[in-house]
Amino acid sequence: MSSTQTPIGIDLGTTFSVVARVDRHGNPETITNAAGERWTPSAVLFEEGSVIVGTEARNAAYLEPEGFADFAKRDMGDDGYHRTIHGQLYPPEVIQSLVLKKLKVDYEERYGEMRDVVITVPAYFNEPRRKATQDAGRLAGLNVLDIINEPTAAAIAYGFQQGFLSKEGKAERSERVLVYDLGGGTFDVTVMEICGSDFKTLATGGDVHLGGIDFDQRLIDYACDQFIEKHGQDPRSEPSGVQRLKRIGEDVKRALTHRTQTTFPVDHAGYSLRVPISRELLEEKTADLMTRTVFTIRSVVRQAGLQLSDLTRVLLVGGSTRMPMVDSTLQKEFGFELDRTVSTDEAVAHGAALYAGVLMTRQTGGISGMTVQNVNSHSLGVLGTDTKTGRPRNGVVVPANTALPVTKGKRFSTARDGQTSVKVSVIEGGSATGQNSTPVGECVVRDLPEGLPKGTHVDVIFTYKENGRLEVQATIPSLKKNAKLVVQRDTGLSDARLEEWISRVEKIAVSPS
Numbered sequence: 060m061s062s063t064q065t066p067i068g069i070d071l072g073t074t075f076s077v078v079a080r081v082d083r084h085g086n087p088e089t090i091t092n093a094a095g096e097r098w099t100p101s102a103v104l105f106e107e108g109s110v111i112v113g114t115e116a117r118n119a120a121y122l123e124p125e126g127f128a129d130f131a132k133r134d135m136g137d138d139g140y141h142r143t144i145h146g147q148l149y150p151p152e153v154i155q156s157l158v159l160k161k162l163k164v165d166y167e168e169r170y171g172e173m174r175d176v177v178i179t180v181p182a183y184f185n186e187p188r189r190k191a192t193q194d195a196g197r198l199a200g201l202n203v204l205d206i207i208n209e210p211t212a213a214a215i216a217y218g219f220q221q222g223f224l225s226k227e228g229k230a231e232r233s234e235r236v237l238v239y240d241l242g243g244g245t246f247d248v249t250v251m252e253i254c255g256s257d258f259k260t261l262a263t264g265g266d267v268h269l270g271g272i273d274f275d276q277r278l279i280d281y282a283c284d285q286f287i288e289k290h291g292q293d294p295r296s297e298p299s300g301v302q303r304l305k306r307i308g309e310d311v312k313r314a315l316t317h318r319t320q321t322t323f324p325v326d327h328a329g330y331s332l333r334v335p336i337s338r339e340l341l342e343e344k345t346a347d348l349m350t351r352t353v354f355t356i357r358s359v360v361r362q363a364g365l366q367l368s369d370l371t372r373v374l375l376v377g378g379s380t381r382m383p384m385v386d387s388t389l390q391k392e393f394g395f396e397l398d399r400t401v402s403t404d405e406a407v408a409h410g411a412a413l414y415a416g417v418l419m420t421r422q423t424g425g426i427s428g429m430t431v432q433n434v435n436s437h438s439l440g441v442l443g444t445d446t447k448t449g450r451p452r453n454g455v456v457v458p459a460n461t462a463l464p465v466t467k468g469k470r471f472s473t474a475r476d477g478q479t480s481v482k483v484s485v486i487e488g489g490s491a492t493g494q495n496s497t498p499v500g501e502c503v504v505r506d507l508p509e510g511l512p513k514g515t516h517v518d519v520i521f522t523y524k525e526n527g528r529l530e531v532q533a534t535i536p537s538l539k540k541n542a543k544l545v546v547q548r549d550t551g552l553s554d555a556r557l558e559e560w561i562s563r564v565e566k567i568a569v570s571p572s
């Protein structure tokens with residue numbers, strides 16, 4: 060197998076990113092970065108014309124907070140990273156692409172070209188966030204074969220490990236697995252059915268704003284409150300202090316995984332304080348976060364049409380599941396037996412590499428037995444107006460947790476004689492009135508033929524592909540004709556801006572390498 064054909068999977072994480080590939084014997088292996096680490100912090104420090112990515116960037120963050128960006132994954136799908144970097148607003152996918160570029164550079168130093176890859180996304184990512192992830196790959200000069208949901212990837216790694224996927228030993232038994240993924244910035248729950256080498260997602264749910272960083276923040280806030288009480292000054296008032304507190308907060312939390320007591324050192328304005336912190340205190344300050352994960356589990360299991368007792372296994376993924384409170388909460392609430400046979404940090408990347416292998420075999424005409432079925436995590440709707448009340452209305456076209464791919468049409472009628480265009484606002488999620496929904500974009504059916512009578516039907520057809528990306532088409536049934544359709548996205552990079560950024564990112568050197 061030549062190096063360009065090696066299946067590669069990338070877990071592009073909020074906090075850490077991991078690269079894996081399938082070795083000559085068909086087994087997934089983690090690829091270390093240039094510094095020999097198995098995971099690379101998804102952190103970027105911008106310098107003049109170049110960037111530093113990874114541990115070095117994190118370590119220098121407090122010296123140059125204005126040039127530092129991390130947790131960009133949380134902002135994916137938004138127009139810009141949540142704060143400016145050296146006064147400039149960067150799209151989050153550009154920051155993530157620089158992380159990918161670092162992974163690529165490090166890989167290529169030893170193994171030859173990195174080109175075709177599968178990148179993972181939280182199952183709960185909506186369509187704009189998925190598009191932004193694919194764009195990040197393109198910006199980094201990668202050919203993204205596909206994106207795959209992180210829990211699905213973890214389940215594939217698990218299935219592989221259990222021998223479900225080996226050529227000889229196709230297992231007969233089927234399992235209903237709950238994947239609990241608590242990472243650095245996101246939380247995902249997915250219920251899957253694994254039957255032999257078929258991986259079917261039954262339901263998924265989660266929270267893109269719940270992860271390890273929130274546990275860190277509670278400790279930081281507690282320590283700062285103690286400091287203010289003692290010295291009357293807030294250590295969070297200067298940016299470099301905030302970066303340092305973040306590092307310490309995370310270290311303290313991690314220490315409490317294997318110890319029951321530690322201290323949080325705070326230095327500010329010439330004063331210092333050592334704040335004692337116990338595991339008990341951490342658990343007390345974050346109990347509501349754990350409760351949120353419990354509610355999500357209940358709701359996802361219900362949406363899968365199952366009872367808790369139907370589950371045969373709980374897979375723990377993500378660094379934050381190392382916290383003892385995850386075990387105790389899940390056991391207390393559900394009596395779950397927890398499975399730690401897959402590596403919490405590497406399973407996602409390993410599953411992605413295995414999936415890349417399947418896709419590449421398929422492309423070359425080979426047969427591969429694995430099937431992966433996904434569901435959409437958010438409903439897809441069209442925003443309209445209720446004719447009776449005059450209020451906005453969310454006309455749901457595809458409900459959440461529908462098996463993918465799915466194609467559904469919605470019929471619209473022209474309101475006037477001679478109308479030449481129809482505009483449709485597409486949203487994901489949200490209430491019946493469209494509140495809290497994410498605008499995906501506007502589909503404008505253009506250049507309708509002249510002289511159409513009022514009330515002419517225009518069908519807009521939505522297809523959610525297996526990977527959760529959306530395709531839209533429009534037809535005029537009375538004319539048996541496809542209409543021209545332009546999707547104007549409300550968020551993320553337009554094609555023109557993407558091209559522009561591709562050439563800019565190309566010129567940014569990644570150091571050290």
Ligand code: ADP
Nearest residue numbers: 072073074075242243244271313316377378379
């Ligand atoms: P992501 O997928 O979001 O990048 P990871 O799955 O790599 O995240 O998990 C990173 C999170 O796991 C961080 O918040 C980190 O603090 C936390 N973490 C890692 N090890 C431990 C530990 N031993 N105890 C508690 N939290 C941990």
Ligand code: MG
Nearest residue numbers: 072242377407
């Ligand atoms: Mg992760």
